[in-house]
Amino acid sequence: MQPIILAKNLTKRFGELTAVDSIDFTIHEQDYFGFLGPNGAGKTSTIRMLYGFSPMTAGQLKILGLDIRTAARRIKEQIGVVSQENNLDTDLTVLENLLVYARYFDIPRQEARRRAGDLMAFMQLQAKEKSRVEQLSGGMKRRLVLARALINKPKILLLDEPTTGLDPQARHLIWQRLRSLKSGGTAMILTTHYMEEAAQLCNRVAVMDAGRIIATGTPQEMIRERVGAEVLELRITPELDAQVLRTIADLDLETERYGDTLYLYLPEGHALAKVLTDRLMGINHSEMIHRQATLEDLFLRLTGRELVET
Amino acid sequence: MNDIFRIPSVSWRCLRVWQRDRDAYMKFFKLSLLGNLGDPILYLVAMGYGLGRFLNQMEGMSYLEFIAPGLVISSSMFAASFECTYGSFLRMIYMKTYDAIIATPLSIEDVVAGDILWGTTKGMISGTIMFAVVGAFGLIDSFWAVGIPLLIVLVSFLFASLSMAATSFVKTFEAFNYYITLFLTPMFFFSGVFFPLNRLPDWVSVFSKLLPLTYAVEISRALIYGKPSWIVPVGSALLLAPALFFFCVSVNLMKRRVIQ
Structure with missing residues (x-):
């Protein structure tokens, strides 16, 4: 089976600082893959390279068989991104956020309305359809970011610290929703420094430290072998x-x-x-x-x- | 350095950003229009009628007639400039709208170009309404005035692009004061909107010749009062060239700023 993400010697430098130091990893269809590591380990830099937000300094990166350097647009059509910060459109309502985002993917209006309705139901946001973003709680904002990331039915979902700063109820609701996406066949790549989050969601993890991957495998195997x-x-x-x-x-x-x-x-x-x-x-x-x-x-x-x- | 001056690869998808900005604007357009048009209409009435009473003819016309064309054009300049300074900065830094959009099939070039197109549109909205107001005052006496909408597009595009280039350097909201107080406001006063430039000291007229708004004001007067001359084609070229240049440069500068 062809991997959906293949990274070789992937490197990111900001001037003198090497944020990601020549890492290799392979992610397969239906993987729920977690990058773990302390702050500054290079997790966010890695995930930003995956959606072309941050150009790689060196190495090779293929996503869905396409090279990120030459086919970023076609790759981005097929992925959904939940970035670390809630970058919702605060000029717009909940529903408008989804519809305007759908338009960036050229989803026809009728279809966009249908998907937005489904996603608001899935994320328990129907009651807030006409609310402005500022009126939402932290958990609702996060759910809306997640709903927005799903509007193009992505093959890969990238999540950069999806539940950081949320209370336990809000966090568990997001975990449930993410787990229920597994059956739909979406691959998921997340960064986290919550071990519980990785344990709840990931079938494979890579532990990063100082820009390198220092261990990779299934959580159970790695715990058994190394702890x-x-x-x-x-x-x-x-x-x-x-x-x-x-x-x-x-x-x-x-x-x-x-x-x-x-x-x-x-x-x-x-x-x-x-x-x-x-x-x-x-x-x-x-x-x-x-x-x-x-x-x-x-x-x-x-x-x-x-x-x-x- | 070279990559700042090359032609950026902008796709049709920049229209998606324009649509986004339009949708957001339509929600609050009454408030926004008041902000854009309050000033030029006040200038027209207060200066034209108020100050005009105490002045003799200026260049063979009443003072109200003299300032009306320049106020149409400068309202476009301000509306386009404010959109691509404060508006774009807000979206880029505080709302992170740019970050959100470039995770979709749009590129940063599309996003910045779309924002410049929207700034241009804002300038067109203000300029067109001011043009209508000036018409309602009965100040348009030439068929040549049909050229004014095109001039409005050109001026709006120029100042949207120029402002976006300024925004690419700005780190805080306060820093826009440099651009506005040291650049836009002097331009407003020294480009012949309020007084003819030819009887001022030499250094003032030399300075004013460096300001793009000067040409736009001259063209607008030539069109509205039906005295077309060489200034129309030459002045237009002198507006278009920097507009295209700053469009390219601002997109490249913003890309350098956002993509790291």
């Missing part, structure tokens, strides 16, 4: 680390100290939790948490638990 099945969090003073490590030396576990916590990563298929808790009970700690490994652990293991402000 383990379970995590034991031990709140304990750093002075006791050495004692803990001696106690568990024979188990050959990966460990990591960050802040007030010592993390122990438990591989799959071993009933180590019981053994560990028994042994660690004797050492003075304030709290012990035993839980499933998550995408968050993977992300933090790969990009470092330090908070990097950029």
Whole structure:
């Protein structure tokens, strides 16, 4: 099967700064692909190159078999974009936003009205049809941006941090809608720094850091391989680390100290939790948490638990 | 640098942007018209009737007659300029309309060209209404005045393009003061709208010869009062050339600004 997106040595430089540093990735039909990474990792720069907003500095980028440098218009006809900022047309109402946007795609007026009606229903915006954009809540604005991105029935949907800044209800509604698009066969590429979002939506993820893809795969595989099945969090003073490590030396576990916590990563298929808790009970700690490994652990293991402000 | 001066590839799709701007305008056009036309009509009445009472004939006509053609033309200049400065800047920076549109099959060139076409249209709306007002005052005495709408198109297109070029450099709303106070307003006063230029000190008439509005005002007077001369074709060429030049340059400059 031909990939819908094929990127080779994709590079983006802004003057001295290399935002995207020669990355490769392949995305297939019906993939729900997530770019994860801290702020400044190059996620937004990558997605902006995908819709021709930002010209690539070097490399190769084919979307739906077309070269972005020569066929941007034909590519853009077939994709939908939810950009990081809500760039709705504040001069217009909800319905007008959809109709005017449809016109950019040369969708005939009758058809545009039909699609706008369907999309407003799908996104629970019918009651707001005649409202101006300023009158909408944050969640409604985001839903309208998403509705607008679907007006041309895109083969690929690009979402740059689709739910950042939304409250939990608003976020879950958008996730539900995005999941329901899967059955329609739309591929989806999103950037996020919410691990829960990636876990909810993506079947494949690429973790980016400092302009590079540092790992890629399905979330489950990557967590299993690079983190383990379970995590034991031990709140304990750093002075006791050495004692803990001696106690568990024979188990050959990966460990990591960050802040007030010592993390122990438990591989799959071993009933180590019981053994560990028994042994660690004797050492003075304030709290012990035993839980499933998550995408968050993977992300933090790969990009470092330090908070990097950029 | 070279890519600033080349001919941009603009497609017919720029009309989609023009339609968008028109649709947004139609929602508030009464308010917008008041802003565009209040000033020139006030100038016509206050200066023409008010100041005109105290003045003898100017260049063989009443003061009202003298200033009417220039006010038609300058109303186009201001309407086109405001649209492609404040209007376009608002859409580009605050509303992010440009960003939203270039995610569709339209290119940034289409978007900027569409906005310039819309600015041109705004200038045409103002100029045409002012032309009608001047006609209602009974000030048009020549068949040659049929050329005025074409002149209005030309002036509107020139100032829409010029203003868009200014907008491509502007970082804040306040910075438009430079363009408006140091360029448009002096042009309004020193291009022969309100007084003849030939009896002023040499440096003033040299300065005024550098202002495109000067030619437009001369042409408008020649047409409205039926005294066509070489100024009509030559002046038109002197308006068209910079209009085309600044159209290309402004589209390229805006592309450089928006696409990074």
